[in-house]
Amino acid sequence: MKRSLPLAMLLALSLAPAARAATEADYKAAYAAAEAASKEAAGMRNQWTTTVSTLAAAKKAADGGDFDRAVAAAKEAEALAKASIFQATSEKEAWKAMEIR
């Protein structure tokens, strides 16, 4: 029993997914997804300034070789772009609730 506990812990640690650093490929995939969402928002004429600045921050981090930060920023930019698409879609009808009648 005394010997099996450290062994079990060792086994658990070896099976746990190790946190690995993001690669350039991870960044490229995250950036492409964010850029596509951003373009869709711009096409709806509802781009947010924060989407643009966060995308730029992702690129800057990648240019500096910091892919962890670049991937995080790209994912944030994608979330912002998707939120702006949701806003534009829901506002197609929702604006009427604000109208003075």
Next chain:
Amino acid sequence: MKTRSAVLLSSVCGALVALVLTSPHVVAADKVDPVADAKAFQNFFFQKFPNVKHEDFVNGPYSMNEDMKRQWQEKEEFPPYEFALDSGKEMFATPFKNGKTYADCFPNGGIGIRQNYPYFDEKEGKVVTLELALNRCREANGEAPYSYVKDEMASLTAYMAFTSRGKPMDVKIPDDPRALAAFENGKRYFYTRRGQMNFSCASCHVQSPGERIRAEILAPALGILNAMPIYRSEWSGMGTTSRRFVTCNSQTRAVPLEPQSDEYRDVEYFLSYVANGLPISGPGARP
């Protein structure tokens, strides 16, 4: 069996009759009615602020706050837009290289006509603002257009507004489906939330006029364009209607549209039309 068919037939007929009777009401509810919209818009502000004189709404935040109003009235003795006004008057009178002037492009030589802008151009099928008409005049006379957000355009429109001071806004909507669509599009733009802050124009200028947003007092939407262009202390300079729309968008963290885009032209059309009858007060001065 026959009875059942008769009952079925009569219910279908009844449903059809009901549909026919109710459908005109549905269409009527969706019909664009600028006259009713303008009346409702004005009544909303008149009822919300019963102590504000109707013609005072064009003075924006000063109509909402007595202290600010007194400060502004003192400032008006040496108004900060005076330099722009003087240079606009000079620019307006200076001939283009071909010898013509701005006066040749406008009705009544461009004097006392601000209250008729924007107008719906039935040939083009679009709204034409004063800023757009000025640049078209320049281009038609072989001159390069001015930036819509910089000083020269603000100076020219300041002078033209000054020659219309006190005249009631008088924007027309012709009986043309495209003009009605432009009005409706402007209305939609005005009430649509945008930007990461999730604000519409109405969030500030309908729901919260008179309230503070940081150090500023929000202006009512009614008559907000009658004072354009404006000198803003925040900008340390003059600003056109285009500049106002662009900065409003940026403040809500929305990427602004290009100046004089269809949306901006249409929202100017909507806001000007619902302010019909209120006096032109431009050029204005704002904190």
